[in-house]
Amino acid sequence: MLPVLVLTVIRNIHLIRVREFVMKDAYSFHTTKEDLHAYYEKVKRAYYRMYARMGMQKAVAVEGDNGMMGGKISHEFTLICPAGEDVIAHCPACGYYANSEVGKSVVKPYNTQPQPLQYIDTPNCHTVEDVCNLTGKQPINFAKAVIYGLKDGRHVIAFVRGDYDVEERKLENYCKSELVDASEEFLKRMHAGSVGAMGLDVNAKDYIVVFDLSLKDERCLVCGANEDGKHILNVDFNRDLNYTPEYVDIKKVREGDECTCGRGKITLQKGVEVGNIFELDTKYTQTMNMKFIDADGKAKTPVMGCYGIGITRAIPSIVEVNHDDRGIIWPMEVAPYKVHICILNAKDKDMLTAGLELEEELKEKGIDVIVDDRKVSMGVMLSDADLLGAPIRVIIGRDFANSTDELVKKPIEVSSKLLNFKKMVEFGDAYDFITKLLRESPVILNK
Ligand SMILES: [Zn+2]
Incomplete structure (x- = not known):
């Protein structure tokens, strides 16, 4: 059944700062700084893959301000998108990304000829x-x-x-x-x-x-x-x-400034912070008086890293970069429903049976399915399906109703905004067709 969703305007959805804030946090403890740093780099690579799988291919590790968290090395994972509230300085030549609050650039002297006071x-x-x-x-x-x-x-x-x-x-x-x-x-x-x-x-x-x-x-x-x-x-x-x-360095970095690499110019882009990682060093382990016994038998303070992802922030961010004029286009890995079945006339016994049977089969396979059997016009049903944006849409509609074939031969439409296709499939083949699609759907990784 269709859940009650209030999604009035997808364009300019701006749900980034909501009241609820759920965060995933992880911590690591190490005997040496070198070990922490090696692990930190590993986590950074894993974050790139995670964000790409969540449909945020444009999430980048940005040099940030450690501020109150302490430690020396940190990165904000920032999704580059126009709705963002942070300004990110970027140099295309060397791949530098930094929050503009800490962004660096080179300024050459303008006037080098001395004159009398x-x-x-x-x-x-x-x-x-x-x-x-x-x-x-x-x-x-x-x-x-x-x-x-x-x-x-x-x-x-x-x-x-x-x-x-x-x-x-x-x-x-x-x-x-x-x-x-x-x-x-x-x-x-x-x-x-x-x-x-x-x-x-x-x-x-x-x-x-x-x-x-x-x-x-x-x-x-x-x-x-x-x-x-x-x-x-x-x-x-x-x-x-x-x-x-x-x-x-206390100046605000500007668009067009020369990058410290000397090869490129700084561009400023908007972004949303969707996660962060910190090498905290011993700031907290020392405060907590945490110790471990090292190989030499001496009690030492471990170094620590912490790694966060804003879950509640990820969802609107995903929507911000995965939608069209008509609604959301959920990436496969994070879609709340993988398949959306529209039964255009639920009063038609065959149509209803086909829709519910397919739902049952897919659910048994562990696939999340949403079925729309409301008594609404085709236009309303399809535009709601567009708005909700499940990766795969099944329409049991006119062609099915008009077909005189036996049930398994009746045609249904399977389409996907995400995968950019539309195909008529016999009802009897629909299950195999959809499960194959889900198995083979590409996960786009950028790093
Ligand atoms: Zn550069």
Whole structure:
């Protein structure tokens, strides 16, 4: 019988963030880091095969931010699809995939010719845009200052080249603290809108100064003068700072940036995180005071890995990448029903008998079958079957009803959106035909 399903709109289904969250988690424990790493790589390969079998051939292992999980190596398995909420940086030349929160790229200096310093008045200019409008400079000429508060009460002044933005996750990782809004008092004290690198106290107790790598070796920057309504042109950090700036990667990666491999350009794609794997090292085994006795007889702390798959998230993700305008196209391995039998007129005794007999035979073989014997029009029945998207559809319809042959010779239609075919089969051959199809249906693996 047809289950009650509320599937109104398949297009833009966006069921990714639902309230329920079921996760598969697995853990491994090892005596050495090398053993953990070898096992981790094995799991990674197994994940590729699992996602491919689930119909998510575009799930890729993406370098992620370990964040609160700790450990050094981790990958997010991310399904590349337009409905995703994560942005993934990818280089087609070297196969690099990283969450844009940690994505790396190379920025070459824009202006390498030093010029003499020049102080200018910039009244009522509070943004890079304001100063650009006044001076005719472009954002790429700027050392843009962005100020955040830190959870511990301090502040951070982050400089990035004006054509880039600060990636807050990278900055948080660098500061080892969550970012919060800067205090009004601090903004006022630092002359927000005219903050510049020259004259800052890098040894200050209440703020940190950090420079993005995009500023390294720029020789002609526009900077704030640390005085309201004043800026400085042609600042050269190598020449003009009375301290050595600390350059780190805190910028947001951009589409078209040069990849660190030097051979390709970064593209940005949307993706959904559908799983993750971590080399946790000893972070948790140490906390739990877990020990094993090694071959040398000494008690040691094992290293640990953990491997998750979001089950509830996998289902809508599978649908997102396996559907057409009319409904779901379930991949064989994860289809809730493999066969959908439509009995177009259940009042016809032969049609009903044939449908239920086939259902019974397939079920005995352990195949999940759905039978639609509702009193609805053919159009409704077929469009519902399209919507539900079982891999194999059987229609016991007009040809069957009009046939004067004995039951086993009457024709039924077997079709599959997934396998892209439609065929008329004699009812007596249907069971063999369908079970053969299921046995031979290809599982597409990409790795
Ligand atoms: Zn690359």
